[in-house]
Structures are given as C-alpha cells and as structure tokens.
Amino acid sequence: MYRFLFSNEEEVFWVTTFEQTKIRFWGGLRTIGGTIVTVEYKDSRVVFDFGLKYDPATNFFDGKLKLRTTSIVQDYLRLGMIPKIDGLYSDKDLAGNEEVIPAELDKRQTAVIISHIHLDHIGAMGTIAPEIPVYLTSDSLKLYRSLDTIGEGVPGNREYQLCDYEQSFRIGEITVTPIQVDHDVLGACAFHIETPEGSIFYTGDLRLHGNYPERTEQMIQKAKERGFDVLIMEGTTLRSVEEHREPLVSTNKLPENLLTEAQLPRKVEEVLEETNGIGCFNIYNRNIDRIEGILTAGKNTKRTVVFEPETAYLASLFIPDSEFAIYLSSETIAEVKNGSILEWKKSLLERYEILDAKKINEHPSHYFVQNSYENTMEMFDLNVANGVYIHSNGVPLGDFDPSYQNLQNFLERIGIEHVLVGTSGHAIPNHLQYILDEFDPDFFIPLHSFHPERLIPRRGRQVLPEYGVTYLLINNELTKMIEKDNGVVIGG
Ligand SMILES: [Zn+2]
Ligand SMILES: [Zn+2]
The missing domain is CATH 3.40.50.10710 (Metallo-hydrolase/oxidoreductase)
Structure with missing residues (x-):
C-alpha cells in the first residue's frame, strides 16, 4: 500500500505524521539490562521497561555514594542513568531542566509496562511521574510490594498498576497483552504490543532451563497466534565469537553440563x-x-x-x-x-x-x-x-x-x-537460537546483550537499532526514519 521511498515530500509528510508506529530505543541495546523502548502511535505511547543497566564495575552508585532522595530524577538525568524522554517525568522532579518536557505538558497518553522486577528492568520506575501508569503483572506487584516492605524496593515513591497474563488492556490506540514467560523471578512476562500499523512482541528476559520451560514454549505459540511483525528479544548469554567458537545450534535440548533450576x-x-x-x-x-x-x-x-x-x-x-x-x-x-x-x-x-x-x-x-x-x-x-x-x-x-x-x-x-552452585536466569546461546527460530519473525531486534549481532534469524531481517533513530512500522514493515531539512524521508 505504501512505498517507502517517496519523491513527493508532501505525501511522505502526511504518511509519517498520521499513519505510522514509531519505535525508539533509549537504553539496553548493547548492555545487560537498562532496556528502554518507546512505541508510539499518534497520541498513544507505551514504554517498556524502566530499569538501570547492570554494570557494577562502572556504576556511579558503588554502594558508597549516597543517592539524594530529594533530586533523583535530576541526578539520574545528569548522570545519564535515565533517558531524556519527554512527557515521563513530573515538572516538580525535573525542577527546571529545560531539555525535557514534563509529563504535565505532554498531551500523549502514555503508560510504562514492566516485564519483570529485576533491577535492570525496574531500577528507575520510581522516577516516573505519578500520573503516568506503570503496569506490573499481579505476581510481580505482589512480590514488589513485599520487597518494598523489607527495604528492597526502588528509589522513588509512587503507585503501581496491575495487569495480568493474557488480559489485554489499551493505552489509547495501542493494545498490550502480557504473556507469561519463565525467568528466574516470579511474575516475569513478555508483551504483545498491537498498533494499527503492526505488532511488536517483546520477550523480556527468558530461559528454557528453569522450572517452567513450558511457559517459554507456550509464550512463543501465543505470540504466533496473535501475530507480530517485529520481535524484540534478549541475548544476555551471547558473549564474543572468540569465546564461543562454535556457531549457534538451534535446539531446546538441555546440555549435560547445564544445571537446571530443578537439578x-x-x-x-x-x-x-x-x-x-x-x-x-x-x-x-x-x-x-x-x-x-x-x-x-x-x-x-x-x-x-x-x-x-x-x-x-x-x-x-x-x-x-x-x-x-x-x-x-x-x-x-x-x-x-x-x-x-x-x-x-x-x-x-x-x-x-x-x-x-x-x-x-x-x-x-x-x-x-x-x-x-x-x-x-x-x-x-x-x-x-x-x-x-x-x-x-x-x-x-x-x-x-x-x-x-x-x-x-x-x-x-x-x-x-x-x-x-548456581544457574542463570537467561537462556543459553543455543536455546536463544531455538527460541528465535521458533518465533520466525519478519523483523528481529536483539538487545540486552554485549553481542546481539550473533543472533541471526533464519529467514527474517535482523535489525540492530541505533540510539537517536526513529524506526517506523508502517503497514507491517519496519523501516528507518530519516529526517531531511525540508521534510521527512523514509529510508530503507
Ligand atoms: Zn535483564
Ligand atoms: Zn531479568
């Protein structure tokens, strides 16, 4: 229906202004966690997740530095720990930071959705303005509240909203459905995010060697039943090629040397x-x-x-x-x-x-x-x-x-x-390949990984996004938005 390279810029401008889903990446592309992605359609916007990247060697807060609870948003922004996203932080917390538009002045309907309550996915959720809902699955919320009771909650003080596996809810024109997945924390889910121009499936963190491998297998089937165009998936265990000379093998078998949660x-x-x-x-x-x-x-x-x-x-x-x-x-x-x-x-x-x-x-x-x-x-x-x-x-x-x-x-x-005597919450490389092959997406975005490029789909297109670039989902096709001085051109 649409072509992606236009000479008539007026027409392009119309297309890019009114009939597209915009995807932007703000964190987590080549780090372990700190994944923050926005999906936007007209005046509706969904943000997932809202953690801090996990890197104890370079973390500003090394356990000695004290967090100032009176200016968390400002301090996190100054340290580059949270992204400068408009319409997410409250005017009061921004305290005059003019680079970011406060939530109060942003007309879009926004919600934050959280896949699971590991710090690299929730660490900064307390910084979000109180009028923006932050959704957690009921299992996650129950666990989070008990963690908060024992002093292991995240900085900031706000309410959290509840969602449930397979119960769709709407954020304006975007429909979100949490799907349960197995990870090493209670309440973990993936998200199916449906917009009028196409759907995105975000896996959150996952594994096949936990106590509930069937949840991960079923998640793939449920994603396929709902249909999706873009798959966004974690690849924590992908280290450098040098470290793993063998190419990835697509299998859900458990290797002998892998300790399962059950063993x-x-x-x-x-x-x-x-x-x-x-x-x-x-x-x-x-x-x-x-x-x-x-x-x-x-x-x-x-x-x-x-x-x-x-x-x-x-x-x-x-x-x-x-x-x-x-x-x-x-x-x-x-x-x-x-x-x-x-x-x-x-x-x-x-x-x-x-x-x-x-x-x-x-x-x-x-x-x-x-x-x-x-x-x-x-x-x-x-x-x-x-x-x-x-x-x-x-x-x-x-x-x-x-x-x-x-x-x-x-x-x-x-x-x-x-x-x-431990075992990871993240799927081993061969399992990642298996999961990816089972999903068989048209467009594939690996992240939450030091070497996301190693995960290659057998059929669809691998996209390694860049920060500061807007990706467009139009008529179920993912493409990069390139802005020119006198208008907007959609690139390939
Ligand atoms: Zn994570
Ligand atoms: Zn995790």
Whole structure:
C-alpha cells in the first residue's frame, strides 16, 4: 500500500505524521539490562521497561555514594542513568531542566509496562511521574510490594498498576497483552504490543532451563497466534565469537553440563553431604524458586534452613507452609532492645523459630544458614570450621563485580570453602537460537546483550537499532526514519 521511498515530500509528510508506529530505543541495546523502548502511535505511547543497566564495575552508585532522595530524577538525568524522554517525568522532579518536557505538558497518553522486577528492568520506575501508569503483572506487584516492605524496593515513591497474563488492556490506540514467560523471578512476562500499523512482541528476559520451560514454549505459540511483525528479544548469554567458537545450534535440548533450576537442590545437597561443618548460602532472594530449592536441600540433608529476616519474610508469603528458622543477628537483637524493630520483622520473629550464632555454633553441621554479601561480617560470629559457603547467584555475581574479589578475600581469611552452585536466569546461546527460530519473525531486534549481532534469524531481517533513530512500522514493515531539512524521508 505504501512505498517507502517517496519523491513527493508532501505525501511522505502526511504518511509519517498520521499513519505510522514509531519505535525508539533509549537504553539496553548493547548492555545487560537498562532496556528502554518507546512505541508510539499518534497520541498513544507505551514504554517498556524502566530499569538501570547492570554494570557494577562502572556504576556511579558503588554502594558508597549516597543517592539524594530529594533530586533523583535530576541526578539520574545528569548522570545519564535515565533517558531524556519527554512527557515521563513530573515538572516538580525535573525542577527546571529545560531539555525535557514534563509529563504535565505532554498531551500523549502514555503508560510504562514492566516485564519483570529485576533491577535492570525496574531500577528507575520510581522516577516516573505519578500520573503516568506503570503496569506490573499481579505476581510481580505482589512480590514488589513485599520487597518494598523489607527495604528492597526502588528509589522513588509512587503507585503501581496491575495487569495480568493474557488480559489485554489499551493505552489509547495501542493494545498490550502480557504473556507469561519463565525467568528466574516470579511474575516475569513478555508483551504483545498491537498498533494499527503492526505488532511488536517483546520477550523480556527468558530461559528454557528453569522450572517452567513450558511457559517459554507456550509464550512463543501465543505470540504466533496473535501475530507480530517485529520481535524484540534478549541475548544476555551471547558473549564474543572468540569465546564461543562454535556457531549457534538451534535446539531446546538441555546440555549435560547445564544445571537446571530443578537439578540445583540435588547439587547443593551433594556439597552439604560432604561437609562436616556449617553450610552457608548466598542467593538472590527475589528468585522464589531458588528459596524453595534451598528449603528442599535443607530438608533432604536434615539441616535446618536459617534465613535472614528479609528472605524469611518472602518465604512466609510465597511458600507459606515451609519450615525454616530465622537468623538473629546482633543488629536485630539491638533493634528489639531499643524498640526500632520494624513491624514486619517483629511479627515474623514471633511466628518462627529464631536462632542466634551461639545456638548454631553448638551443632554447626545441623544448619544451612543464609549469609548475604552485606552481612558477610556475621560469619565472624559463626563457627565455620570445616564449613562451606555455597554461592548460588547472590551478589556479587562474578569477577566483573569488584566486590567479588572482596568476598573471596574475606572467605579465604576466615577459612571457609567457597563453592559455586548456581544457574542463570537467561537462556543459553543455543536455546536463544531455538527460541528465535521458533518465533520466525519478519523483523528481529536483539538487545540486552554485549553481542546481539550473533543472533541471526533464519529467514527474517535482523535489525540492530541505533540510539537517536526513529524506526517506523508502517503497514507491517519496519523501516528507518530519516529526517531531511525540508521534510521527512523514509529510508530503507
Ligand atoms: Zn535483564
Ligand atoms: Zn531479568
């Protein structure tokens, strides 16, 4: 119906002004997370996701620098941590920053949709103006609210809106449908985004080796049933070609050396069975499946699982019938004494068995005790002789994080063995190829990756977008918008 190269600029201008879907990329193209994309049709606009890129080595906020809660939006903008998108931040928060139009003055109907609640997807969602709805799946929202209760929410103070798997909702002329997917956090979804000029499918983060591979497989089928023109997909595990000399093979088979979420408890048990002393573990507590895996490993090795209060709170809500004890640190004892203990913690301590280091030290081999990185010093109080520290995807995640060496130095100093038993939330490269081939998109945009170019569709066109460029979806075709001085020309 439309041709994409016009000589009559008047006609082009009409086309590009009124009948097109505009896609722009603001973050996450060649980083792990921080994915921010806008999809716009006339006066309707959807933004997904709204996190901060994950790179502990270069992060401004290194744990020492203090965030000023009174000027988060301004400071994040100045640091380049959030993009200069018009109509998203409130006038008050912009405080006179003239480069960005405040939400109050923007006539478009905008909504932000969040695929899952990892920080690289939600880290900045608290900066969005209160009148712009920010949608999370009901699972995500339930988990987010509990994280917020235990002090693990994101900076900023606003309300969040609820959406549900397969329940479509409209943002003006754009229809959004969340589709459940498997990732290592509760509530993860992909989004089908339908505009009058074509549809986009955004996968969020995903994997095939979690506890629910069928969710990922079904997501692909559901996407195909709904139909889409452009697929936007993550490629976290794609490292450089040099690192992976073998070309990608399209398969959903699980290789022998890949630990699945389901096999993980058994692996943890094997380590614990060989240990005469205490077992400690470090996990990322928003992976509820992992909390469950730790409980299983504890039960099967007849060790009492001892959670820090924060994780205990999540376990009490999301795995209600589970049995565990709560670690009573000297800090918590002080909170109880001086009355500063928070209500959620207080009621938890009343409901569960509580154990301090002294009690644990009577029989270290009877326990499997959580120790998160920030609580590393607690291990001074524990008898770690012949013990093991099982590192299971808790921060620091690897040697790309300067804290990792710090942790290793500490563990070496106190003489506890450091064992890694973890598995990633992201599909391995061959699974990514399989997922892509199953989708078989006409237009394919890989992102959330250091080497997105390695993921090549067998039939459709791979598009590696650039920042600052607007892509147009017109009549189900994706093309690049090129602006000329005297009008607009659509390029190929
Ligand atoms: Zn991510
Ligand atoms: Zn994620």
